[in-house]
Amino acid sequence: MSHSSNEFEVIVAGGGIAGAAIALFLSHLNTRVTIIESRPCRPSTAEGGILMIGSNGMNVLQGLGLAEKLLQRESGLQVSHITIMDGSGGLIGRVPQGCVERHGFASTAILRWDIHEVLLDDVDQKGLDMRWNSRIESVDEFDDSVLVRWIEAGEKKEKEVDLLIGADGIWSTTRPSMYRCLGLEAPKPRYSGLVGVGFILSIDTVPGLSEFLTLEQPVVMVQSRLGFVGMMRYDKAGKKVGWWTTHEASERSREEWKVPKEQMFRELRERYSKSAFPVPQLIQASEESSEQPFVWPVYEVEKLGNWHSKRVVLIGDAAHAMPPHSGQGASQALEDAAYLAYLIRQHLDQHSNSTRGSTATVLHSLLDTFQKERQPRVDDIVDEANRRGDTKRETSQIGMFIRKWMMKILILFMSQKWMDGWFGYKVPGIDEWSALRSAAR
Ligand SMILES: Cc1cc2nc3c(=O)[nH]c(=O)nc-3n(C[C@H](O)[C@H](O)[C@H](O)COP(=O)(O)OP(=O)(O)OC[C@H]3O[C@@H](n4cnc5c(N)ncnc54)[C@H](O)[C@@H]3O)c2cc1C
Numbered sequence: 001m002s003h004s005s006n007e008f009e010v011i012v013a014g015g016g017i018a019g020a021a022i023a024l025f026l027s028h029l030n031t032r033v034t035i036i037e038s039r040p041c042r043p044s045t046a047e048g049g050i051l052m053i054g055s056n057g058m059n060v061l062q063g064l065g066l067a068e069k070l071l072q073r074e075s076g077l078q079v080s081h082i083t084i085m086d087g088s089g090g091l092i093g094r095v096p097q098g099c100v101e102r103h104g105f106a107s108t109a110i111l112r113w114d115i116h117e118v119l120l121d122d123v124d125q126k127g128l129d130m131r132w133n134s135r136i137e138s139v140d141e142f143d144d145s146v147l148v149r150w151i152e153a154g155e156k157k158e159k160e161v162d163l164l165i166g167a168d169g170i171w172s173t174t175r176p177s178m179y180r181c182l183g184l185e186a187p188k189p190r191y192s193g194l195v196g197v198g199f200i201l202s203i204d205t206v207p208g209l210s211e212f213l214t215l216e217q218p219v220v221m222v223q224s225r226l227g228f229v230g231m232m233r234y235d236k237a238g239k240k241v242g243w244w245t246t247h248e249a250s251e252r253s254r255e256e257w258k259v260p261k262e263q264m265f266r267e268l269r270e271r272y273s274k275s276a277f278p279v280p281q282l283i284q285a286s287e288e289s290s291e292q293p294f295v296w297p298v299y300e301v302e303k304l305g306n307w308h309s310k311r312v313v314l315i316g317d318a319a320h321a322m323p324p325h326s327g328q329g330a331s332q333a334l335e336d337a338a339y340l341a342y343l344i345r346q347h348l349d350q351h352s353n354s355t356r357g358s359t360a361t362v363l364h365s366l367l368d369t370f371q372k373e374r375q376p377r378v379d380d381i382v383d384e385a386n387r388r389g390d391t392k393r394e395t396s397q398i399g400m401f402i403r404k405w406m407m408k409i410l411i412l413f414m415s416q417k418w419m420d421g422w423f424g425y426k427v428p429g430i431d432e433w434s435a436l437r438s439a440a441r
Helices: 017-026 055-063 067-071 112-125 174-181 261-271 279-288 329-350 360-390 397-412 416-423 430-440
Strands: 008-013 031-036 050-053 077-079 081-086 091-096 107-111 129-131 134-141 146-152 155-161 163-166 190-202 219-224 227-233 240-248 294-300 312-314
Touching: 008 017, 008 155, 017 031, 017 112, 017 329, 031 134, 031 146, 050 055, 050 112, 050 329, 055 067, 055 107, 055 329, 055 416, 055 430, 067 107, 067 112, 077 227, 081 397, 091 397, 107 112, 134 174, 146 163, 163 174, 174 312, 190 279, 219 397, 227 279, 240 261, 240 279, 261 279, 329 360
Parallel strands: 008 031, 008 163, 031 129, 081 219, 163 312
Antiparallel strands: 050 107, 077 107, 081 091, 134 146, 146 155, 190 240, 190 294, 219 227, 227 240
């Protein structure tokens, strides 16, 4: 491939959390990055629900110099543990979520929108080439380049670059394109049988809720026989609560999920009528509110045998749709971005910042290392998330009794080693980016 300069040229498909993060890391290297994002423009109102970003994800944001910025926002509460209760309000256990002393940060309960905003602000500030209203269409791969075609505001575009990074989420179009390059068919997302319904409320719409969800107990999860309800305080002022339920539901089309609010809440009321405070009260207050719920059918993709071809690599949900039950979707997307950027950094250092070394073999071995190093960790987290997802499925009274005691025992024996493994993990080289950032200033 002929270059006008010796920059390593990259297209990132998708400007979500993984895509924005990898573009920001690469902006500190001798690279030219274009981000192709299908949304029409930068969202101007909060999108998505609340989520947890683990200490491990916060450490990646720290590598980008953005952790403090995130923690300065209105939403974002450090959470040292999650309290798990049964449907009648009995304590099952408390699950630690990382801590400042040991892991640099505790986990943070936050609006997904805030993480995305902080990343996109930095993308804008750095003047990165972000193409909104642009959708990746197809890919052709050669030994020395990859030809990426996309539609931008209705117009066909194409560009030959060194590497295409597919960060376009669970419904990725890069995934099937990459599999086609390998002469294989990509697995498709399939419905898990579980749906999430979420809502944000003012905490004072439920009398007694601010005494129940305190700063010492900001996140409570209720495991009942017919489903699961989680609730979080996530803003510093203590005015808001985000709550969501995950329960079994049969598959519907995208349109059919848009059931009238009244019908959805009738179903929720019936399902959780026997739950202890504050579950029925949250349902009632949300039903009376003028806001609409956030409905999220959970899709999954079987573990991929291939995360890359010669010059296409997948990261984030495109590589491993992370079930929401892990609380690690955003953190694993950030870890992927940081790990791939670290390998590209080493590669460019070894080849004196030129693309001379980016022959198919060298790049292939870099991408192989990426998959080999990342996949075992990600697979473990997906397995654990699926186990947690199964505890949200309906069961009998006896089943619930057994489930509750198994959870109690598991939590009791949850080791420091497990916690360090999830939350204390630091992507190699993450602390070195601050020097590169300072040099770029
Ligand atoms: C709107 C939204 C709300 C979410 N809400 C929550 C939540 O409340 N809680 C939670 O735990 N997780 C949520 N998630 C998922 C969570 O953010 C992801 O699991 C995690 O951050 C992984 O991020 P990702 O960048 O890999 O994928 P995503 O966040 O899905 O980002 C993928 C990006 O690629 C873009 N894209 C898709 N196809 C193409 C294409 N062909 N060409 C160009 N661009 C394309 C999408 O528009 C999107 O911006 C949400 C995701 C989205 C998109």
